[in-house]
Amino acid sequence: MxxxxxxxxxxxxxxxxxxxxxxxxxxxxxxxxxxxxxxxxxxxxxxxxxxxxxxxxxxxxxxxxxxxxxxxxxxxxxxxxxxxxxxxxxxxxxxxxxxxxxxxxxxxxxxxxxxxxxxxxxxxxxxxxxxxxxxxFAKARELMQLRRSLSAPLPPAEVPAGVTVRAFVPAADDEAWVALNSVIFAQHPEQGAITHADLSRRLDEPWFDAAGFFLAEREGTLVGYHWTKVHGGQPIVHTHDAHGPHTHDAHGHEPLGEVYVVGVQPSERGTGLGTALILLGLHHLRSAGLLQAMLYVDADNTAAIAAYRRLGFTHWDSDVQFRSPM
Ligand SMILES: CC(C)(COP(=O)(O)OP(=O)(O)OC[C@H]1O[C@@H](n2cnc3c(N)ncnc32)[C@H](O)[C@@H]1OP(=O)(O)O)[C@@H](O)C(=O)NCCC(=O)NCCS
CATH class of the missing domain: 3.40.630.30 (Gcn5-related N-acetyltransferase (GNAT))
Structure with missing residues (x-):
């Protein structure tokens, strides 16, 4: 035209x-x-x-x-x-x-x-x-969103013998995490390419909470992680009117917990560490008062989808992403 x-x-x-x-x-x-x-x-x-x-x-x-x-x-x-x-x-x-x-x-x-x-x-x-x-534009991804109620029973997390889990410490853990992430997601174009600068940007986001970023270690070496994210929880706005103080979040909707990224080093796979990390994150989100957890998974990642289904996640909807030519 x-x-x-x-x-x-x-x-x-x-x-x-x-x-x-x-x-x-x-x-x-x-x-x-x-x-x-x-x-x-x-x-x-x-x-x-x-x-x-x-x-x-x-x-x-x-x-x-x-x-x-x-x-x-x-x-x-x-x-x-x-x-x-x-x-x-x-x-x-x-x-x-x-x-x-x-x-x-x-x-x-x-x-x-x-x-x-x-x-x-x-x-x-x-x-x-x-x-x-x-x-x-080319079709780049098909993402499935899965959800799970956090009110439903949640099994305890069973961390494999010899592995300990602790919270991420910004600055101190940055370098080791970037290295581990690139090994875990070597086949994944976006997630595997995350640099130190990319990580720093995310650590500066208002939603970042180190208490919801779990690191698994074996003999002092990082072997896996689960990074959770809360949607709609920040920023909390404090207001005061004739009825007293109020807090509400600027998203205006019930906060949702997300399994943002979870990964286990190849040599530690098949031991239940991934499931344990997911469950630790879900327990964390539940104790933060969240009622629902969600996650995105590539539609062709059948192994991950099966694992999430075993943990009670079900299909919520699907999104297709198209990417501009460079
Ligand atoms: C997708 C959508 C935004 C297209 O809007 P639109 O104004 O009708 O699109 P345009 O008139 O600019 O079409 C541009 C080109 O897209 C393609 N196209 C648009 N509609 C199409 C259809 N129904 N089937 C096949 N090709 C189509 C054609 O190549 C078209 O060029 P042409 O008309 O010269 O053949 C509209 O259908 C819509 O709102 N759908 C629901 C929301 C949605 O799917 N959004 C995602 C967009 S990625």
Missing amino acids: AEHPFHVEVLAKLDPDETDAVALLAERSTEHDGVRPLSEHVSLHLRHGGDEGVRHLLAYGDGRGNLPHLAGYAHLDVTDEVAGSSAEVVVDPAWRRLGVGRLLVDAVRAETPDGRLRLWAHGESPAASGLAASLG
Whole structure:
């Protein structure tokens, strides 16, 4: 299309009318496609205000006809300097196949610090795959999200003989952890490439909590780890009104515990250490008051999926990631 009757606005925050228009668009899209176009995380952020580093892109039509004024919406998160920016895009069903999707993705890419973009689609639709392919984006991953209630019985963690577990100590453990991680994830392009600088960035994140980062050692050498993460727990906002003090978190949703990364050195595998580390993390999340645990696992990692199922995790949903050409 040489010229299109659309324009895109980029905003750091949405006002209530814009929020309502995006919610309506998402609803119309869900009705049409039978799958929600935006992740739960993004939907909640829309309603309650979200993190720094988020941009909202709104594509407007020219006001002709009876079509909704808002033709499409994209949510861009530029906070992950390690893996690159990520976005979710949705076009109103009445405005599809008119170039709005492509226009939004181009505008999103122009907003990223380095042009790297991961586009997420929920469920695998021909439209999402078609749009991604038309822009030269390639399917990079299919991630399954598994969840488990932390109210359900949790078996005790049985750490193999000769192994001890303790909390990560920032600075002191950085170097040994980076080395162990690169051995454990030698076959994994992203996780295995984590550098000292990448680790430091994550240690500086507001959600980082050393007490939820478990290290396993044998004779003083690191042999495994489980890094947990709490979503929606930070930052806690303290306010005071006529009814007294309140604390609530800025995500506006029930915090969720995540099995963020877990790994065991190849020579220690098959001893139950991985399961013990996962359980230690789950007990930790439960004692922090969390009711649910979640994790992402690559859909082709059948061994890990089987292990998580044995621990009571079940399939919650799947996301497909497309990555921009470099
Ligand atoms: C995916 C989506 C954003 C596409 O929006 P759109 O405005 O209709 O897309 P565009 O008009 O810009 O299409 C650009 C190209 O994508 C491809 N495409 C779009 N829809 C397609 C479909 N249903 N089947 C096959 N290819 C499709 C085509 O190559 C198209 O170019 P063409 O029209 O010249 O053939 C829209 O269908 C949508 O909102 N789906 C639900 C949310 C979603 O899946 N988001 C994930 C995006 S990765």
